[in-house]
Amino acid sequence: MAACQKLTITKPDDWHLHLRDYQFLASVLPDTAKRFARAIIMPNLKDPVTTTQLAGEYRERIISALPSELQKSFDPLMTLYLTNRTKASEIVKAAESGFVHAVKWYPAGATTNSEKGVSDIVACYDVLEAMQQTEVPLLVHGEVTDPNVDIFDREKIFIDQFLTNIIKNFPDLKVVFEHITTEQAVSLVESTSSNVGATITAHHMLMNRNALFQNGIRPHHYCLPVLKREIHRKALIKAATSGNKKFFLGTDSAPHTQLTKENACGCAGIYTAHGGIEFYAEIFDKAGVLDKLEAFSSFHGPDFYGLRRNKDKITLSRRRHKIADAFPFGDETCIPFRAGENLEWSID
Numbered sequence: 001m002a003a004c005q006k007l008t009i010t011k012p013d014d015w016h017l018h019l020r021d022y023q024f025l026a027s028v029l030p031d032t033a034k035r036f037a038r039a040i041i042m043p044n045l046k047d048p049v050t051t052t053q054l055a056g057e058y059r060e061r062i063i064s065a066l067p068s069e070l071q072k073s074f075d076p077l078m079t080l081y082l083t084n085r086t087k088a089s090e091i092v093k094a095a096e097s098g099f100v101h102a103v104k105w106y107p108a109g110a111t112t113n114s115e116k117g118v119s120d121i122v123a124c125y126d127v128l129e130a131m132q133q134t135e136v137p138l139l140v141h142g143e144v145t146d147p148n149v150d151i152f153d154r155e156k157i158f159i160d161q162f163l164t165n166i167i168k169n170f171p172d173l174k175v176v177f178e179h180i181t182t183e184q185a186v187s188l189v190e191s192t193s194s195n196v197g198a199t200i201t202a203h204h205m206l207m208n209r210n211a212l213f214q215n216g217i218r219p220h221h222y223c224l225p226v227l228k229r230e231i232h233r234k235a236l237i238k239a240a241t242s243g244n245k246k247f248f249l250g251t252d253s254a255p256h257t258q259l260t261k262e263n264a265c266g267c268a269g270i271y272t273a274h275g276g277i278e279f280y281a282e283i284f285d286k287a288g289v290l291d292k293l294e295a296f297s298s299f300h301g302p303d304f305y306g307l308r309r310n311k312d313k314i315t316l317s318r319r320r321h322k323i324a325d326a327f328p329f330g331d332e333t334c335i336p337f338r339a340g341e342n343l344e345w346s347i348d
């Protein structure tokens with residue numbers, strides 16, 4: 001059978017995205033807004049988005065930063081950053097706002113700007129109870145922070161130490177296990193109720209941990225959760241391409257400046273928004289299941305969140321293009337995923 005050259009699908013959504021703020025926000029936002037109708041916006045700014053008020057203000061800054069031709073077609077779905085001090089009453093406000101769609105749990109110290117995150121999730125049980133009642137999903141960065149735990153095991157151990165308890169204690173709470181990286185995470189999601197879903201990034205399906213040390217140390221392949229072994233990468237591809245409704249697209253595109261990545265203590269995060277849907281097309285194509293891309297990218301996410309599916313369409317073409325070596329990022333530069341290399345698909 002001749003390979004598919006053009007693929008028209010319902011416009012996708014990105015269920016996990018970092019946009020940063022101000023001049024940085026303005027640099028990266030068009031890449032996402034050209035490809036996606038909506039995106040779940042991560043709240044881990046330097047001053048985290050901990051209240052509905054702050055989320056509303058951040059949302060306004062995002063909308064103002066949109067190029068005029070994209071102002072009407074892109075809707076930022078806001079999230080709150082859970083802290084030890086978050087109040088249940090804040091959840092009620094968030095649920096009533098109409099623009100806050102989830103609450104993000106960063107274990108304190110797990111990743112970029114997570115210092116103000118949660119150090120004791122049990123102390124947040126009243127908040128989780130309020131979320132369960134108001135049907136606000138909990139988005140989970142699922143890694144333990146104990147420095148004695150091997151970095152490649154942090155997700156697996158988080159499941160046993162934390163996640164299974166949360167799912168058991170809050171059976172009606174919607175939980176998204178974000179950017180899963182292991183076969184254990186896939187199994188957990190597959191074996192739990194329909195209230196538990198997961199996002200999968202393109203970079204975790206395109207690379208295994210060897211990519212961190214390919215001919216030398218590769219800071220632009222460093223993200224958290226860190227890349228894992230090949231068996232895990234294969235398990236993620238299998239889950240994403242299975243047609244199972246619990247798995248959906250979340251790029252976790254996370255821009256940093258070139259200087260903070262190429263550094264003696266480089267930041268975690270990979271910028272992928274410039275190929276936000278195209279990288280996934282490459283993965284699904286290679287797996288021989290391009291016909292499953294639309295459900296993963298455009299149906300499973302809104303169905304899980306209880307939002308309508310998009311009406312617009314986008315067309316992807318099998319047309320190779322070269323990715324830029326660097327992008328302007330505020331007054332600085334950002335090195336994108338696969339800088340200077342080819343991407344096999346393009347959007348029309």
Ligand code: DOR
Pocket residue numbers: 018044111112141222223224225254255268269270
């Ligand atoms: O690689 C990552 N980058 N993982 C995260 O959890 C945070 C993100 C960021 O904000 O840069």
Ligand code: ZN
Pocket residue numbers: 016017018042252254
């Ligand atoms: Zn993230």
